[in-house]
Amino acid sequence: MRVVLRLLGLVLLGLILALVVNTLRVPRHQLGAVPPPAPMAMPDSAVLRLAAAVRIPTVSTTDFAQTDTAQFGRFVAFLRQSFPRVRRRLRRQTFNTYGLLYEWRGRNPALRPILLLAHYDVVPVQPGSAAQWQQPPFAGVVAGGYLYGRGTLDDKMSVLGILEAVEYLLGTDFRPERTVLLAFGQDEETLGLRGAGAMAAALRQRGIHPEIILDEGGLVKTDGVAGLTKPVALVGTSEKGYLSLEISAVGQGGHSSMPPAHTSIGLVAGAVARLEAQPFPARLDGGVGPLLDYLAAEVPPGQRLVFANRWLFGPLIKQTLVGTASGNAALRTTTAPTIFRAGSKDNVLPVDATATVNFRILPGDSVAGVVRAVRRIVADDRVEVRLLKQGREPAPVSSTGSAAFQTLHRTIASVFPGALVAPYVLVGATDARAYAGLSPNTYRFSPLPLAEADIRRLHGTNERIRVADYQTLIRFYVALLRNGQGPTP
Numbered sequence: 131m132r133v134v135l136r137l138l139g140l141v142l143l144g145l146i147l148a149l150v151v152n153t154l155r156v157p158r159h160q161l162g163a164v165p166p167p168a169p170m171a172m173p174d175s176a177v178l179r180l181a182a183a184v185r186i187p188t189v190s191t192t193d194f195a196q197t198d199t200a201q202f203g204r205f206v207a208f209l210r211q212s213f214p215r216v217r218r219r220l221r222r223q224t225f226n227t228y229g230l231l232y233e234w235r236g237r238n239p240a241l242r243p244i245l246l247l248a249h250y251d252v253v254p255v256q257p258g259s260a261a262q263w264q265q266p267p268f269a270g271v272v273a274g275g276y277l278y279g280r281g282t283l284d285d286k287m288s289v290l291g292i293l294e295a296v297e298y299l300l301g302t303d304f305r306p307e308r309t310v311l312l313a314f315g316q317d318e319e320t321l322g323l324r325g326a327g328a329m330a331a332a333l334r335q336r337g338i339h340p341e342i343i344l345d346e347g348g349l350v351k352t353d354g355v356a357g358l359t360k361p362v363a364l365v366g367t368s369e370k371g372y373l374s375l376e377i378s379a380v381g382q383g384g385h386s387s388m389p390p391a392h393t394s395i396g397l398v399a400g401a402v403a404r405l406e407a408q409p410f411p412a413r414l415d416g417g418v419g420p421l422l423d424y425l426a427a428e429v430p431p432g433q434r435l436v437f438a439n440r441w442l443f444g445p446l447i448k449q450t451l452v453g454t455a456s457g458n459a460a461l462r463t464t465t466a467p468t469i470f471r472a473g474s475k476d477n478v479l480p481v482d483a484t485a486t487v488n489f490r491i492l493p494g495d496s497v498a499g500v501v502r503a504v505r506r507i508v509a510d511d512r513v514e515v516r517l518l519k520q521g522r523e524p525a526p527v528s529s530t531g532s533a534a535f536q537t538l539h540r541t542i543a544s545v546f547p548g549a550l551v552a553p554y555v556l557v558g559a560t561d562a563r564a565y566a567g568l569s570p571n572t573y574r575f576s577p578l579p580l581a582e583a584d585i586r587r588l589h590g591t592n593e594r595i596r597v598a599d600y601q602t603l604i605r606f607y608v609a610l611l612r613n614g615q616g617p618t619p
């Protein structure tokens with residue numbers, strides 16, 4: 131007995147030792163103090179130009195025929211007249227009339243270019259919500275230090291901010307070593323085929339492989355993540371894939387006074403219920419793991435012990451995260467029934483019943499894998515499962531070990547002092563997906579500090595940007611263009 135107890139004691143001691151050693155050996159991913167970017171004279175007119183851009187309602191509608199393209203024409207003309215140096219010095223190509231690709235030729239053609247992406251279409255204002263706006267959504271009003279309006283967070287601030295940065299640099303003696311490409315889409319909110327799709331195809335055809343691609347996506351979350359109170363700059367290294375499946379059954383129909391044991395509604399409902407009851411597995415390796423790696427050295431010691439010993443505490447971390455909708459979405463391929471159609475009369479059995487289920491695919495899973503799993507879970511010959519549209523695979527996961535990521539990290543640390551940097555996977559979609567395969571260094575990050583409550587303004591009511599934050603955003607793009615000129619090691 132004593133021997134057993136002693137052995138147990140030794141095992142326990144070994145376990146504690148391993149946990150402590152792992153905790154002490156957690157690598158630090160954050161850079162030390164980084165000097166602030168070189169000062170620049172910020173034109174007061176910058177925010178006025180963004181306000182003017184907001185006043186042009188470039189609203190994307192799913193049915194392109196319904197889109198008021200005259201506004202897109204106005205917007206393109208507005209950019210031309212607002213940035214005279216850009217107009218004179220950069221080559222501009224249009225794609226499907228409104229997609230804009232600018233080229234600022236670098237001094238060293240041997241270096242791979244920098245590609246900055248943004249889009250200038252915006253989502254509509256929800257019918258009935260206009261009255262809830264403190265300032266009208268397309269009036270471009272500055273009040274209380276904020277510019278209000280659709281597009282101030284998504285994504286006109288980046289289109290205008292990038293052009294402000296280039297216009298400013300063109301007025302200095304700065305000349306880029308690398309070619310700088312700017313690609314501004316006109317239909318990001320509705321799949322991006324006309325803009326990003328066409329521009330990415332052209333770059334692919336020209337054999338252009340950028341050193342870095344930066345699009346919208348993550349942001350500087352000022353109220354922290356993972357229990358941290360410090361701001362955390364979340365840099366999207368990938369985005370989830372997309373798939374919609376239609377699940378259907380055909381019944382006999384007829385009068386409801388003599389129903390069969392199983393109706394088409396019952397069969398489809400059962401299949402959907404099984405899919406909800408058997409979610410895809412929660413995984414830390416789909417994006418949350420690298421985020422925890424980056425933050426482990428920054429959290430308090432108790433939490434660090436948990437982050438550093440995921441071989442033991444992985445289930446605990448997952449259990450904590452799946453409790454929230456956002457945590458759950460970060461951990462797994464999600465299953466969301468979105469449409470259910472069957473029946474039209476209370477005393478008639480419907481022949482057809484169909485449900486649409488939308489899946490957001492975590493890196494590591496695939497369209498084919500999800501279809502296979504759904505068929506296995508549904509496991510009913512009477513229920514048909516088919517692809518509604520062609521699915522989209524998760525984006526390739528970009529490296530955090532590259533020189534490009536280091537440049538981005540350093541730029542964020544210098545422009546947002548005190549903010550931590552961490553990679554993550556976007557649950558939504560961006561134009562960057564169209565550029566997949568052009569560069570292993572494709573990142574999704576909007577240089578904007580926002581708290582959780584502000585993030586809801588994106589696509590919501592009272593979308594607004596703090597004037598001071600817009601000036602910081604311009605500074606960020608200036609700093610990135612300056613920092614990104616070094617040759618690739």
Ligand SMILES: [Zn+2]
Nearest residue numbers: 284285318346
């Ligand atoms: Zn957007």
